[in-house]
Amino acid sequence: MAQLSVFGYRWRSTALHAMDARIKLAALMALSTASLAAGITGMLLASVLVAAAFHQTGTPLVRALGELRYFLILLIAIWMLRSASTPGDPLLTWQGMVISRQGVFEGAMLCWRWLLIVFLGMTVCATTRSSGIRAAVEWFLRPLPGVQAHRVGTMIGLLLRFIPVILTQARETADAQRARAVENRKNPIYRMRSMGLPMLRRTFLMADRLAIAMEARCFGDQRTPHAWHFQPMDRIALVIVIVLCVIMIFA
Amino acid sequence: MTWIEDSRPIIAAERLSHRFAPAGRGLHDITLTIPRGQFVVLAGPNGSGKSTLLRHFNGLLLPQVGTVRVDGISVAKDVARARRTVGMVFQDAESQIVGETVRDDVAFGPENLCWSRGMVDAAVQATMDRLGLSHLADQSPHLLSGGERRRLAIAGVLAMRPDVLVLDEPFANLDYPGIREVLQQVVALHQEGHTIILAAHDLEKVVGHAQRLIIMDKGRIAADGPVANVLPLVERFDIRMPCQARLGLPVTSWLN
Numbered sequence A: 001m002a003q004l005s006v007f008g009y010r011w012r013s014t015a016l017h018a019m020d021a022r023i024k025l026a027a028l029m030a031l032s033t034a035s036l037a038a039g040i041t042g043m044l045l046a047s048v049l050v051a052a053a054f055h056q057t058g059t060p061l062v063r064a065l066g067e068l069r070y071f072l073i074l075l076i077a078i079w080m081l082r083s084a085s086t087p088g089d090p091l092l093t094w095q096g097m098v099i100s101r102q103g104v105f106e107g108a109m110l111c112w113r114w115l116l117i118v119f120l121g122m123t124v125c126a127t128t129r130s131s132g133i134r135a136a137v138e139w140f141l142r143p144l145p146g147v148q149a150h151r152v153g154t155m156i157g158l159l160l161r162f163i164p165v166i167l168t169q170a171r172e173t174a175d176a177q178r179a180r181a182v183e184n185r186k187n188p189i190y191r192m193r194s195m196g197l198p199m200l201r202r203t204f205l206m207a208d209r210l211a212i213a214m215e216a217r218c219f220g221d222q223r224t225p226h227a228w229h230f231q232p233m234d235r236i237a238l239v240i241v242i243v244l245c246v247i248m249i250f251a
Numbered sequence B: 001m002t003w004i005e006d007s008r009p010i011i012a013a014e015r016l017s018h019r020f021a022p023a024g025r026g027l028h029d030i031t032l033t034i035p036r037g038q039f040v041v042l043a044g045p046n047g048s049g050k051s052t053l054l055r056h057f058n059g060l061l062l063p064q065v066g067t068v069r070v071d072g073i074s075v076a077k078d079v080a081r082a083r084r085t086v087g088m089v090f091q092d093a094e095s096q097i098v099g100e101t102v103r104d105d106v107a108f109g110p111e112n113l114c115w116s117r118g119m120v121d122a123a124v125q126a127t128m129d130r131l132g133l134s135h136l137a138d139q140s141p142h143l144l145s146g147g148e149r150r151r152l153a154i155a156g157v158l159a160m161r162p163d164v165l166v167l168d169e170p171f172a173n174l175d176y177p178g179i180r181e182v183l184q185q186v187v188a189l190h191q192e193g194h195t196i197i198l199a200a201h202d203l204e205k206v207v208g209h210a211q212r213l214i215i216m217d218k219g220r221i222a223a224d225g226p227v228a229n230v231l232p233l234v235e236r237f238d239i240r241m242p243c244q245a246r247l248g249l250p251v252t253s254w255l256n
Ligand SMILES: Nc1ncnc2c1ncn2[C@@H]1O[C@H](COP(=O)(O)OP(=O)(O)O)[C@@H](O)[C@H]1O
Pocket: B020, B021, B025, B026, B044, B045, B046, B047, B048, B049, B050, B051, B052, B053
């Protein structure tokens, strides 16, 4: 079974859920980029906004942090490395290692940016139907020459649809092999092969059936376009994001 | 004039052959007409060519020899029309569901037909109501029960408003409630005027509702006629005869 995660969409009645997916995706891209250039003021402003947005998802902060635990460990490791490897005024010296004030600051900023981007992404995922995300990606790709936007959109949709199916099948295959004592085999290559081949076979078979079923349902180059509902709220949100990005980059 | 319209068979295959290299298995010289509104069961052991025949009805396969006409027009000449007229539900429900949610999946076919957004939404809602899926509209298909998933597969096809519903082994891998759920829908769709063509190797579940039974064997039609006439022959072709038929009783419905 597909596990519910904090990244998954959950319906609630908030302004953020109702917002046009294109605005949310654009905000994610713009704020992520702007955060690379932002100083403390800009980051503080952006963090307030992201915190408010995250609050609307209704996800308890503790749960989100719990789900991100490995990522947080990685961030702490990056921070420590950064602190120890950046030259500057020594804060602490221990066995030849120098922790510099600049290093601590820069590391903290780096981790802050990552955290901001991740929470923003999490908020967008939790408040936007995957069909909306897909349609927004399609919409942004449409002006690009040589990109078949609706095919990319369909691929994203199929990916989202079939990830849980493939994961479930992988678990079934693994269980079936454990039932036949595959654990007694120590050779990892043997185990990878005995796991990988049936999985590949099933996946290809499924892809084949899927392609036939899509053909039977008249899949082609022309489709009914996604219905966008661009509302005054969306315009306001867009302006807020643009202003914020300008402040982040130039302040 | 309408009389002529109605008497035109919805599906007609004439001397249809299709061989798969290298073994040469497939279909051999099939001639068959199915009138509008009939409930046909296509029976036969595995590998007898049921799925191959069904795939000719909506142009997923085209005849190597002979013709298949859907509503009077050759499938090879207008594949798109055949696909709109003949909706196909495949054996493996999981791999034919495309949408990330139930609603998205039902909308997939109508969107491919480029209906206006309003028409798509209306068709999706009506179809979900019709098949009792409305309360699951925003569910992921992966989380549905077997019966629900099969009903979704039917809904995805039905939303395109086909005249004919082709079901390839729709009861495979279903539990008893799942079978009843699906059978109920199929029977109701037949009563509403859809032509139903259903492939099965186990007759017991479905034959009580069908009007006609066609038996396939090694790529040929081995017997064809009203259920009561054909049923006594089935064991000759490695198909299990329903218990009641064996006792000389009429086969009753699984729905009672
Ligand atoms: N794409 C294909 N390529 C080669 N042989 C095929 C293909 N599809 C079906 N066959 C063969 O055609 C025969 C009929 O298959 P099928 O129509 O799937 O039977 P059924 O649905 O009655 O079980 C089988 O012997 C099968 O191996």
